[in-house]
Structure formats: structure tokens, C-alpha cells
Amino acid sequence: MDFNSHTDGVVRAAVALVNALTPGERRGREWPRPEGLGAAATEGLRAVYPDHREFTEPEGAELAELAARLRAVFAAVAAGDLDSAAARVNALLAETRARPMLQRHDGEPWHLHFHGRDGSVAADWGASCATGLAIVLGGEFSDRLGVCTAPHCDRVYVDVSRNGTRRFCSTACQNRVKTAAFRARGKAG
Numbered sequence: 001m002d003f004n005s006h007t008d009g010v011v012r013a014a015v016a017l018v019n020a021l022t023p024g025e026r027r028g029r030e031w032p033r034p035e036g037l038g039a040a041a042t043e044g045l046r047a048v049y050p051d052h053r054e055f056t057e058p059e060g061a062e063l064a065e066l067a068a069r070l071r072a073v074f075a076a077v078a079a080g081d082l083d084s085a086a087a088r089v090n091a092l093l094a095e096t097r098a099r100p101m102l103q104r105h106d107g108e109p110w111h112l113h114f115h116g117r118d119g120s121v122a123a124d125w126g127a128s129c130a131t132g133l134a135i136v137l138g139g140e141f142s143d144r145l146g147v148c149t150a151p152h153c154d155r156v157y158v159d160v161s162r163n164g165t166r167r168f169c170s171t172a173c174q175n176r177v178k179t180a181a182f183r184a185r186g187k188a189g
């Protein structure tokens with residue numbers, strides 16, 4: 001994987017927002033919709049951008065809607081339906097008016113943002129995440145978005161391993177599956 005660091009960051013942000021804000025299952029347990037969406041969105045995004053400011057509750061609710069749409073992209077890729085994934089990303093790019101723009105702030109050198117400074121939080125993050133996913137889908141690593149294949153887990157991931165063999169959201173899920181396979185072999189023996 002040889003994305004530039006900003007692309008890498010926004011793809012990881014898409015993963016973080018989906019996993020923090022969309023209900024389902026996580027590592028063998030039910031993962032309900034968070035009670036405080038602002039706090040959940042903040043915690044999720046700070047895993048990638050530790051200094052990000054706190055989101056308000058209405059912003060968290062908007063980001064949860066965005067996360068549901070981003071999840072559908074990961075699910076489409078995992079199902080082998082790249083056409084659907086591309087259509088969903090294109091719709092997000094259009095709606096959020098994603099556009100490249102060089103910016104310089106907070107003492108950083110010039111760097112590329114995928115949105116302007118005048119949008120809502122959800123539109124800005126939507127534009128950034130959709131652009132990141134578009135770069136992945138349009139490149140040779142288009143199959144690197146995935147949904148965890150462990151039982152009772154539907155968290156998403158981006159596979160940045162060299163050989164692209166990742167199947168789980170986390171080492172926790174990988175170990176759960178390994179242990180279950182080991183036990184099954186024990187019973188069979």
C-alpha cells in the first residue's frame with residue numbers, strides 16, 4: 001500500500017467512524033447504537049486524529065448517518081460488488097461536493113484537503129472519507145476494504161498488509177476464530 005499519508009488517514013477515519021457509529025456486532029458481542037453519538041464519534045475519530053476537537057451531539061448524529069453510508073461501501077466490496085461500491089462513493093462525492101484544495105494551517109506545511117472550509121462537519125468528513133475510498137477503489141488495491149469474517153462481528157477494516165490476506169477487524173477476532181478451530185480439532189480428535 002502506497003497511499004500518501006492524508007489518503008491513508010481519511011481511509012482509516014472512514015473505518016473508525018463506521019466501527020464507532022454503526023450498530024451491529026463487535027468481536028462476538030452485540031454492538032448497539034451508541035447513546036451519545038457526539039462522544040462516540042469523537043472517540044472513534046481520535047483513534048486516527050488524536051487532537052481532533054469534540055463533536056456535538058447533532059454533529060454525531062449526522063456522522064452516524066454518514067457512517068451507515070460508508071458501511072454500505074465496505075459491505076459492497078466485501079460482497080464482490082465493486083459496481084455498487086463505486087456508485088455509492090460517487091453519490092457521496094457529488095452530495096458532499098468533495099474537491100481537492102491545498103491548505104496550510106496550524107504550522108503544518110501545505111497539504112491536500114478534500115473539502116473546503118465552509119461545509120458542515122458531516123459534509124467535510126463525508127467528502128474526505130469518500131475521496132479516500134474513491135482513491136482505494138480506483139486503484140490496484142480496490143479489494144482491500146472488508147467486513148470482519150469472524151462469527152458475530154461485522155466491524156470493517158482496510159487491509160494494508162503486503163499480501164492482502166486480512167480477513168478480520170482485529171487480532172481479537174483472529175484469535176477467537178483460531179481458538180474455535182483449535183477446539184473443533186480437539187473434539188474431532
Ligand SMILES: [Zn+2]
Nearest residue numbers: 148153169173
Ligand atoms: Zn471482528
